[in-house]
Each structure stands twice: as structure tokens, then as C-alpha cells.
Amino acid sequence: MNEQITAADLNAEHHLTVGGVDTLALAEQYQTPLYVYDTGAIRDEIAAFKEVFERNHVAYQISYASKAFAAVAMYQLAAQAGIHCDVVSGGEMYTAKQAGFPMDHLSFHGNNKSLDELTMALDSGVGCIMVDNFYELQLLTKLTTEREQKTTIMLRIAPGISAHTHEYISTGQEDSKFGFDLNSGQADTAVKQAQAAPYLDLVGIHCHIGSQIFELDGFKMIVDKLITVFAKWQQELDFYPQIMNVGGGFGVKYTSEDQPLKPTEFVDAILKETIAQTKALNVPMLEIWIEPGRSLVATAGMTLYTLGASKDIPGIRKYLAVDGGMGDNIRPALYDAKYEAVLAKNPSLPSEQVVSLAGKYCESGDMLIWNQQLPATQPGDVLAVLDTGAYGYSMASNYNRNPRPAVVFCEDGKSQLVVQRESYADLTRLDLPLLTPAKAES
Ligand SMILES: Cc1ncc(COP(=O)(O)O)c(C=O)c1O
Numbered sequence: 408m409n410e411q412i413t414a415a416d417l418n419a420e421h422h423l424t425v426g427g428v429d430t431l432a433l434a435e436q437y438q439t440p441l442y443v444y445d446t447g448a449i450r451d452e453i454a455a456f457k458e459v460f461e462r463n464h465v466a467y468q469i470s471y472a473s474k475a476f477a478a479v480a481m482y483q484l485a486a487q488a489g490i491h492c493d494v495v496s497g498g499e500m501y502t503a504k505q506a507g508f509p510m511d512h513l514s515f516h517g518n519n520k521s522l523d524e525l526t527m528a529l530d531s532g533v534g535c536i537m538v539d540n541f542y543e544l545q546l547l548t549k550l551t552t553e554r555e556q557k558t559t560i561m562l563r564i565a566p567g568i569s570a571h572t573h574e575y576i577s578t579g580q581e582d583s584k585f586g587f588d589l590n591s592g593q594a595d596t597a598v599k600q601a602q603a604a605p606y607l608d609l610v611g612i613h614c615h616i617g618s619q620i621f622e623l624d625g626f627k628m629i630v631d632k633l634i635t636v637f638a639k640w641q642q643e644l645d646f647y648p649q650i651m652n653v654g655g656g657f658g659v660k661y662t663s664e665d666q667p668l669k670p671t672e673f674v675d676a677i678l679k680e681t682i683a684q685t686k687a688l689n690v691p692m693l694e695i696w697i698e699p700g701r702s703l704v705a706t707a708g709m710t711l712y713t714l715g716a717s718k719d720i721p722g723i724r725k726y727l728a729v730d731g732g733m734g735d736n737i738r739p740a741l742y743d744a745k746y747e748a749v750l751a752k753n754p755s756l757p758s759e760q761v762v763s764l765a766g767k768y769c770e771s772g773d774m775l776i777w778n779q780q781l782p783a784t785q786p787g788d789v790l791a792v793l794d795t796g797a798y799g800y801s802m803a804s805n806y807n808r809n810p811r812p813a814v815v816f817c818e819d820g821k822s823q824l825v826v827q828r829e830s831y832a833d834l835t836r837l838d839l840p841l842l843t844p845a846k847a848e849s
């Protein structure tokens with residue numbers, strides 16, 4: 408059996424369950440493709456992060472990076488769990504607002520926030536703006552001065568440290584579009600400008616080195632580098648950051664080949680390094696913020712698909728096609744990301760075939776999994792692709808005019824639809840007919 412599934416995940420009929428709900432019943436009730444989440448697992452991850460901070464007696468904030476999975480119900484779950492959220496667009500901010508999320512618990516990120524988005528953040532009382540560049544700093548200084556509105560900010564710093572991950576999801580290196588460059592002194596200038604802005608309250612420094620990180624080194628390096636800079640800023644600029652935000656990026660296990668540390672082990676190491684370095688450099692102990700996205704939701708989610716066509720090329724490969732693909736999970740095509748799938752009706756059956764799981768989109772690259780071992784299958788069987796909870800639904804598209812799937816939350820044996828399946832009518836809702844009058848036949 409797939410090592411990510413245990414006997415406890417199967418019910419008496421050997422069907423795969425999620426949050427105690429039978430996945431075959433979910434496929435039947437809500438149709439496929441379907442994103443399903445074990446929300447108890449998300450709550451457990453949040454509780455585990457809190458426990459590490461509390462065990463180390465460090466003041467903290469957990470800010471869920473909602474780009475990983477944003478929906479009204481997810482912001483509500485985050486609010487129930489008492490954590491903050493990050494948003495990176497007017498759309499995410501709006502969704503959080505619609506969810507009734509406390510806006511002062513939002514942080515607003517982005518490397519090109521528009522005037523409209525910044526105004527929306529100020530109008531709705533967003534808790535902290537993560538200023539990314541000089542253009543934004545000037546815009547925000549002007550806006551807050553005109554409005555005479557005190558606004559809490561942090562500066563996002565590019566520390567010049569590369570994380571060992573896919574280059575598209577590595578963000579901390581010097582050559583990055585995000586943040587004020589530390590090594591060239593841009594960050595020092597930004598601190599001075601923020602200090603001079605009458606309505607900006609610079610409470611801390613932010614840094615995020617990338618996503619799906621498996622090693623501690625990068626995190627330890629940013630802690631060391633930031634605290635060294637903080638010591639310098641104390642002396643030279645009389646600037647004492649209260650908060651050090653180390654971002655997210657904690658790697659998760661997608662396949663049996665992945666051997667990540669537990670997300671909480673990353674945090675434990677970050678806290679211990681911070682305690683040691685602040686003591687060593689005589690910097691007051693900092694409040695630590697983290698921004699986990701993937702690690703809160705990835706393994707709590709899976710996607711259910713129904714098998715359809717197959718193509719067996721003798722001596723080459725057997726393709727099995729599912730009723731979704733790159734429109735609901737772009738990660739394999741975009742990052743060569745790996746996933747594993749199981750047969751929902753009995754994940755413990757022995758493997759009888761090696762297949763490659765194709766999507767239904769008009770692209771040869773629309774492949775979800777290469778070389779997956781599976782028991783015997785037939786059209787109509789439900790497959791569960793595991794660990795799709797992060798950057799699946801949130802990066803979904805309507806490519807080929809396929810409606811996006813529904814999302815269902817499951818917990819304690821009960822399921823709840825939280826995002827409806829798009830309909831064909833939804834697809835044309837924003838389309839307008841051609842205005843040019845038909846040419847008269849001559
Ligand atoms: C600023 C920032 N914070 C947090 C995250 C969340 O990262 P992850 O989903 O890898 O935890 C990201 C995405 O990489 C990010 O850009």
C-alpha cells in the first residue's frame with residue numbers, strides 16, 4: 408500500500424476515506440474531479456506550529472499564506488484557529504473580507520501592488536503591509552500622508568540567499584524580483600525612508616527564501632544574516648525591529664522519495680538560532696512570524712478523478728486518462744512536480760500495472776503522474792491523487808473551457824461543499840457578444 412496511507416485511512420469496505428468520509432461516496436455525491444480536504448489535519452498542523460513557539464517561549468504569529476489555497480471557508484477556518492493570513496492581491500483580500508476574516512489579522516504582500524489595492528488595504532484596515540520596493544514605499548508614504556492614516560508596515564528584504572528548490576519557486580536570491588536587496592544597501596535606504604515617513608510604522612523585517620525547502624541551512628542563514636543587520640541598524644539607524652518574519656517554504660512529502668523535516672522542526676531550529684544570535688549580538692529578542700502556505704494544506708488535500716480512456720502502446724507505455732488534469736493541477740506541467748495516486752475503492756490491493764496518468768486537456772504535457780503502480784483498473788474507477796491541497800485549486804484555470812472543480816471539506820465523518828463546481832453557464836458569464844453588425848449580403 409502507498410506509504411502515505413495507513414489502515415486508519417480505510418473504512419470497513421477498504422475504501423479510502425478523508426476526514427472519516429468515504430471517498431467513493433464523495434465522488435458520487437459531488438462528482439469528479441473534486442478537491443477534498445481533511446480539515447482536521449489542517450487544524451492539527453496549525454496546533455503543531457503553535458506548540459513549538461509556546462514550548463520555546465517565543466512571541467509569535469502564524470500567518471497562513473493563503474495563495475496556497477484561498478476560499479471563503481479556508482479564511483474562516485484560519486479565523487477559527489486564531490491565526491493570521493497573508494494575501495497577495497485585491498482578490499484574496501476581498502475573499503478574506505467576504506469570509507468575515509478580521510482584516511487587522513491580514514498581511515498584504517506583493518511586488519507590484521496597485522494604487523487601488525493599496526487603497527483597498529487602507530480602507531479595510533489591513534493589519535500590516537509588507538512593502539516590497541521603493542515605488543511602493545513612495546506610493547504608500549503619499550497615500551498615508553494624504554489620508555493621515557497610521558499604517559503598520561514591514562519591509563521585505565532579499566537576503567541574497569538561495570534555497571535549494573525549483574528555480575521558479577526560489578525567491579531569496581539576490582537576482583529576484585522580490586524585496587529590497589540587502590547586499591547593495593537598498594534595504595538600509597528603505598529603512599531610512601520608512602523612518603522618515605510620517606504615517607508609516609515600521610515594525611519589522613520580512614524575508615522569504617523560497618518554497619518546498621527541505622534543508623535547515625537556508626533558514627539558519629537568514630536568521631544569522633538578519634540579526635547581524637539588525638545589530639548594525641541599532642547602531643547606525645537607531646532602528647530596533649520588533650518582528651522578524653521568516654516567511655514560509657517548509658517542504659512537504661509528496662512522494663515516498665521526499666524525506667522532509669517536519670515543518671515544526673524547521674521552526675524549532677529557527678527559534679533556537681534566533682535566541683542564540685540575538686544574545687550573541689546583543690539584539691533584543693524578536694517576535695517571530697512565519698507564513699506557512701503549503702505545509703498547512705498540501706497533505707490535507709487530495710483530488711478525486713474518474714478514470715476514462717486508456718491507451719496501451721506495446722513495449723512503450725500505458726496511458727490512463729482522468730477527467731481533469733492541468734486545469735486543476737498545473738504543478739506537474741509547470742514544475743515537474745511529482746504526485747502519487749491510489750485506487751479509491753481499495754488502496755491496499757497489490758499493484759498489477761504501471762500506468763501514466765494523463766489529463767483530458769489538449770496538451771501532450773498534460774500529465775499528472777508518470778509510471779504509477781496501480782491495481783487492475785477499469786473506466787469509471789475513482790482515483791485519488793494525494794497531497795494536492797496546496798497550489799492546486801488556487802492555480803486552477805479554465806483552459807479548454809473546462810469548469811473548475813468543486814471543493815469539499817471533510818471532518819469527523821461529515822462533508823461540506825465549500826466551493827461549488829463551475830457550470831458551463833459560469834464559463835460564458837463574462838463573455839459579451841460581438842458588437843459589429845452583421846454585414847449585409849450584397
Ligand atoms: C512571501 C511569501 N510567504 C509565504 C509563502 C508560502 O510559501 P509556502 O507555501 O512554500 O509555505 C510564499 C510563497 O512561496 C511567499 O512568497
Ligand SMILES: N[C@@H](CCCC[NH3+])C(=O)O
Nearest residue numbers: 474576618619738797798
Ligand atoms: N505555486 C508554487 C509555489 C509558489 C510559492 C509562491 N511564492 C508551487 O506550487 O509550488
